[in-house]
Amino acid sequence: MCLIALVLSTAAVAAVDPLPFKDRAEELRFQNLTKQLRCLVCQNESLNDSSAPLAADLRRDVFEQMRTGKSDDDIKAWLTARYSDFVLYDPPLRGATWLLWFGPLLVLAAGAAAVALTVRRRADKARGSTPAARPASDLEDDW
């Protein structure tokens, strides 16, 4: 009796993870999709890597939905409806994520503007005065 229960329970576990892929293409699609999804428990791991029980459940769900013919986008929408954009490693571009996507570019542009301004100011100063006429105590630009 105990043995039967044990065999049944291991069969049930095996049915969850590893998953019975029908071919290599399906497995690759599954790997590719779950690598783009974040585990909600171990948040620095993808759904593909994580050994958290919730990640195993979500892998099971993703696999089942692939089998029912849902597209990757459908599956991502299903997940974000429950766990918000948090579950995606690649956040979608929209109003609330605008700063996240373009913030670094803005900082870069600000830096470029600062450099251009400094260079132009120094060039103007150099044109306006010969090296000899330049005041010796021009500490402003030493750094």
Added chain:
Amino acid sequence: MNARLLPLAGFALLLALLGFGVWWSQYKNPQEVPSPLIGKPAPAFSLPVLGDPQRLVTDKDLAGQPYLLNVFASWCFACRDEHPILKGLGPSLGVKVVGLNYKDEPADAQRWLAQFGDPYDLVIADLPGRVAIDFGVTGAPETFLVDAQGIIRYKYISPITPEIIAKELRPRIAAMKGAAR
């Protein structure tokens, strides 16, 4: 302005940003998964009652009055910390407290409740964890407040505290009761 002070000003700005981050972290945990389900209908479900697998409870059975849904499990350490607070709630909260036993062996859950006491009006069991995923549960304990129309009004991740009950739950429950009257 003396241009020499510019790097210092830049450093001060970064320092201020760091200070803001540290200060902000006491109000907002960046690891907390925000729930897109607040303000939306609770997912449909049909789950067996813990200890009575023949009896199924659906979301329709719970509709009509607000309820608190508390996700717990016997394997969950933090649930043990939370447990006395739930037990202390009693009828003073004014809503049904439903336990969602999450990915737990029924025998373990029953033993846990027998050992520490049962603070729930009803306990439903989600062994495969599918309904929990529909609720956007990331772990235990988590607590949802659902109104009489079946809309999720509030969610709290991690053990509930007396402060959360006083500041977040009671005012919302009072508002629901007021609206119903």
